[in-house]
Amino acid sequence: MKKLTKIMLATAAAASAATAGFAYAAPGGEGRPDQTRAQAQDHATKMFERMDANKDGKLDKADREARQTARFDRLDTDKNGSLSREEFNTRPQRAEKAPDGQKAEGRRGDGKHFGGRHHGGRGGGKHGGFMMKQADTNNDGAISQAEFVASHLAKFDAADADKNGTVTSAERKAQHEKMRAEWQAKRAAQQPKAQ
Template sequence: MNRKIALLTLGAALIAVPGFAAAGGGPRGDADGNGTLTRAEAEAHATRAFARMDTNKDGKLDAADRTAKRAEMQARMFERIDADKDGNISRAEWDQHGADRAAKRAERGEKRAAAGEDGKGRRHAMRGHHGKRGGHHAMMMARADTDGDKAISQAEFQTAALARFDAADANRDKQVTAEERQAAREAKRAEWRAKRAAAATGE
């Protein structure tokens, strides 16, 4: 398998699932690690996130960034699989990659079982939330694009991030506690369940 063909096909063959919780289970952006996210921390985290996502550094998030990010991820994946770094992926390297992925899936399954989670139900829930095109994420990004130009500026990104923070900040003290995060998650789950139920009944 040569490098060019591999890079074109890896995107369809491999799926990377990003983590949403910071190390230790706290919120992302919690700079002092006290488990509570302040509005200033949320704003700083949004600034860093935008810079990371703006792959081509043109000051906006659009299709060009998604394409560049996909290519970057595919290149990194190729490098990981190409164990001997000869610019090609051999059958043995590909099979080893498959075995490693299977082992990681099994390990995740064991951890979910130990935590009392239903892996199948979790996959179905994620499919319902995100859909074939990453529905939930796409809707969030569409809401952030307030001027409808199919690109998200840093200002739009910051505004959307702080709006999510403010929605979770129930007592308006400019900080979101673990209890407020949990309440926001439960409210969102209830909203998703209501939407799925409405879709199922054709309402």
């Protein structure tokens, strides 16, 4: 069971890494504050630093495995080397900031945070691998910080419809709808035709 669970966690970790820079088109982004390009670049840089588990300046298989092992170890609360259904379904507490900037009490993930779309709970799989390949512009099997930030900013620029250097909630929503329509058209084109 441990091996199967680790494979599932690896998929989630890869999806998280792949989709991290693509949050501009994610559903639910309408309520987020406007973001400037400089803020997006800073966010991407900090995200890369968190994801680079071994601090070697690139995101690759070693980082995915390190995150997968760390997550497995956090979930394996009885430390027996396997995850029960209860352990697997448990979401770790996350510290959040209160409106005044102080840390608020942690709370369980509710599908909108740790295990939800934003962190790869949905939307990974084959699409995650495709997005990773897009970010790996020199095709070396790893994503450097420069590649990661460039990919993040390309998605920002695509969402910034009026090219004023700020992505608004309306632009996020429009980008999400555009990407959804493109995905649905591609999916429909791949469906076998009924005879």
